[in-house]
Amino acid sequence: MDENEFDNQRENKAVARVIISFLKYEEYALKEIYNLRVKKWASISDRQKDMVPNYTKYLANLKAAIIENGKFFRSVAEYALQSISFEPGEIVQPNDLDMSKTCSLLTQVYREWSAEAISERNCLNSRLVPFLKTLSPPKADILIPGCGTGRLLVDLSRMGYNCEGNEFSYHMLLVSQYMLNAGLLQNQIIIYPFIHCFSHWKKIEDQLSPIKVPDIEAWSSNKGMGSMSICAGSFVDCYGRNQGTKISSHYTFSRRMQLSRAKAENSKDVVVTNFFIDTGSNILDYLDTIGHVLKPGGIWCNFGPLLYHFENDHGVETTYEVNPYSGFQDKINDYTPLMGLELSSDDIISIATNHLDFELIRRESGILCGYGRYAGPESCAMPGYMCHYWILKSNPTNES
């Protein structure tokens, strides 16, 4: 089995596991959020039951909402199965983490593809779009690492930009495929994105709000529309430097990835990171990769909080350097902690301007933005994140 075949088989297994998690959503949600509440209800005294006369009706509505969400996930799975097939040996059962990632896709789809969540998307768009329009000459090629289910790709390509997304999560990738390519009509699908959150409600009916998606027909192209594609894999692996980056679980040394990285150098006019830079275990690798992929004079636009995903992760990985000519391993660090290197926004700006030859163009801090927050009247949902926004210009003195 050669390197590519091995990669494909590993990828197939991972995709199969996510598809199965979609098919199992309904069973899982009934078991984990519905059945337990039915049982709790049954356990309280008749006197207390009388105090909450609508609770059994509420539970029935909760069950109906789970079943509707299950239909959505089955459609996504069936669409994926049109282009992928598995050997029985490739099937690995999803674990609790897979299932909880599947549940959280509901708020992701709400955030990216509903009319209701437009104010969340506009936190970035209202800043980025006017800025892009001021650029002269216009910047054509945009890279969006961590593109999720692809909405920002669509919005920017409709403005004429050529957009390349990059995404590591198969959960996100399979949903993006469906949302972008399955020919969905406007408001064709109803989901109940808030049913997995039982806290912070003023009215319990709001938890059961149906949301129609998509608000736009992503597949319908228009004149002057830019190109659109998504590359699967980790940002550093697909676009990073071939030298000086440590091999890790997110950075490999196959010939295929080396080629991808060589091709990526100086290839983009703009990199947009949207709720992305806090997702890695080594943010310096992200900064290096952004510098590597941008053309001289290219633009890095960042929006999002600094909620470091690995801050409390007690996991470890092995990292090492590889001599690109001999292939020998060097400076091996067994048990490299995943936590650590949680830089502040001042640190990041300072590294970009002092060490990576960026120039600061704009900066804003403390922008409150929800992420899949229920936005109805009198919402008491958690307000969201205090986001950072900046525009940096790469290597401006070498600009052609």
Place this chain on the structure above:
Amino acid sequence: MDENEFDNQRENKAVARVIISFLKYEEYALKEIYNLRVKKWASISDRQKDMVPNYTKYLANLKAAIIENGKFFRSVAEYALQSISFEPGEIVQPNDLDMSKTCSLLTQVYREWSAEAISERNCLNSRLVPFLKTLSPPKADILIPGCGTGRLLVDLSRMGYNCEGNEFSYHMLLVSQYMLNAGLLQNQIIIYPFIHCFSHWKKIEDQLSPIKVPDIEAWSSNKGMGSMSICAGSFVDCYGRNQGTKISSHYTFSRRMQLSRAKAENSKDVVVTNFFIDTGSNILDYLDTIGHVLKPGGIWCNFGPLLYHFENDHGVETTYEVNPYSGFQDKINDYTPLMGLELSSDDIISIATNHLDFELIRRESGILCGYGRYAGPESCAMPGYMCHYWILKSNPTNES
């Protein structure tokens, strides 16, 4: 061994475990948050190290802050050991949950006892205090379930009210004992409450902010000051109804507790729940207990979010009813889920007014309030919770 002796021995073991967790804080924090970051730093390439020239100094400051926090916890432990002693057999080593509760006490102490966090405390105080002053005849006896480390007790007793706190957590109880009784001078202690959070910083120095506590000398009494005491145990166990409440891990049937509950009936003028009503596995028990403890015409003031602590808890307990005369167990529910019954604020108000004979006096929703949030300039910390505030009057028609 009689019932009381058994209770005392179990309590001693629990207290010992918390005291040991205080004594081990420094060792734990060095291992869990400092050493891992030193190791991560050592693992990155020299080129990346050069990008963050201040990181080694930052790590040294982090270590110094841990050591200072360790001194605070040792003082609390030493103060507790003046009044408690253990047999070696009573010592149970703290687990990771104990240790993480100990770490979170730092933000609790910051919230309750620093000048910097006054705006958090004022979210409730600025509403409650003027309201209490309007009451005629004045209400004297106030109960504060979930009183934490005791600050609200002090603030209200200084206004002349007789305040009784109630707290279930030995972590909180031991710290409240220290803050209230150890004779601390204003600003005597320096803690570093934010060092366990590595996300959301604009300036990394802010994470290492020293905070002086206490901002007031709690032990110094003044003329006209009300009484102050704290009762240890669960709210339902200490103050609930003797009939119709299901036995659970938070509601027992010892003679001592039956007596405590009988004494509690119609005993209080005011119950103040501050970030409390979402902490139980059955909120209806809390509502019943508040109704039970208030005199006719008594006031329930609530402030806080509805962040149900057991929403995602997959634990179970056994619940059953007991015939108070025969002592027989009835309606046994093995494996009662801890999750469930997460009522909305509309539900709670409706139950109180329709089933528990309360009258709604005031209500406000969506009040943004932090909980131990870093409040310095340009803070990008999570904004906090959307809080609910209401005043309900108990059984007004029977008011004497």
